[in-house]
Amino acid sequence: MIDPAKSCILLTGAAGEIGTALRLGLRPQYHHLLLTDRRPVADLASNERFVQADIADRDALAAMMQGVEAVVHMTGVPAEHTLEDLFRINARGVFDVFEVARLAGVKRIVFASSNHAFGCYPLTTPVTPDAPPRPDSFYGVFKVMGETMLRYYHDRHGIASVSLRIGTFRPQPIDQRSLASWLSPRDAVQLVDRSLRHPAPGCLVINAYSGNTRLKVRDPNWEFLGYRPQDDAERYVEALRAQGVDVDGPWEWREHGGAFVHQPEKPTG
Template sequence: MKVLVTGAAGSIGRVVTPGLAERGHTVVGLDRVPQPDGEDGAWYTVDCTDPDAVAAVFDEESLDAVVHLAGHPDEASLPDSLSSHVVTTAALLDAVHEHGVTRFVYASSNHAVGRTPRTDLLTVATRPRPDTFYGVGKVAAEALLSLYADRYGLDAVACRIGSFLERPETLRQLATWLSHGDCVRMVEAALTAPAPGFTVLYGISANTRAWWDLEPGRALGFEPQDDAEAYADSVAPDAPEDVEVDCVGGPFTSTAYERPALDRSS
């Protein structure tokens, strides 16, 4: 499968790109920054908010699928968040439709449901409860995927990624951790599952303390193999504040992230 990976120079992209290549896929990298030193393969230095530049990549490459990882990974103003997560997704979806590409894997986030109180195991059926404008951008991008799946028959998988790290560092992350290896397994499952339509899954490892339901991912063939519990002894039990465990979004639900939707000149 020939796969375009956006955000290929980012923290997730630099794991997923070689991981997919090792599994026999041909990977085309795309990012706003030049290709990192030491990496091979086709590369496009493109801003995904530019639909003409995105379309030109699709004109050049005969693609089978897109893995959309690009986007600002933290809080910003509402317009900036919508541009980073929704406009980029729209530009790619238009190119996907115009060029007959039928599979789209999107790096959504647990922050799409971050305001959900942490009580029972959270399923994908829960309503969106974003904790930030970042989370709002992810919810809106998921809605856009759903629209294109319904309109054009696109197979689109939104992966609500938890805490993507080499190892968990806080109490919350013992529940939300996604290992590097499991991230690659998740993306490949989302790329290769037969006819998923529009589907949401939670992107976490097989954590003993997991808050989120792994069954939607398993239905697509995602079988995580790692468990944050292996690192539990190295995580101080009193390290995080209460906000880390009260809601699934953790610190993103704190007042530190509250800001006006629109930046105004003084």
């Protein structure tokens, strides 16, 4: 268990959308947040320290990892990037962060996985985290790789972890799909906080969604982790309808991964 009053947490991807929400939500409760990103981070609080670095810089990572009790790994690029970038940042970068953490004796890792780890399941299947992964893209494949590495580190090295299969992180839902897949900023903070504080999460994979009325996944692990979502995308239905968003018609997609399942394959060299 991580003691927020004493522990140093390393947050990667700290300048990003989710990283910023996590900083703001966690820093009032946590003793020390060490932040890293290749982009600058502004408005540091007195209990935050920032190191600007590329995730490929293993020496910088090793220096950062000293004295760190837990890593929250949010660095990543979206699926639109070239396969080369996806491989360098979302695969090799994950490997480097996890491996440097292991070598430094870090005992807990929280990882930004994705709903695209199971995107090829039909929407009629309420996917639980114990179902075999069915990634819908190389982006999803590399998220499954991260989850698999964490399984290995748990079984071989006793490192506890929580892989968060994040749905659609946004300030609010924007379309019919995100009415089901939305993860609100404060629910994201709660998920990471619970993942750090839980006494023994083992090697947990969790569907990281708000408590949306239209959820199309199921998750017994929410109870295990002590996660009680505070938000429900349904609150925004009327506002979306008023904006002309089709919130009532049949779904545009048949699979959990939405458009990802139908993208042309990237050139693989």
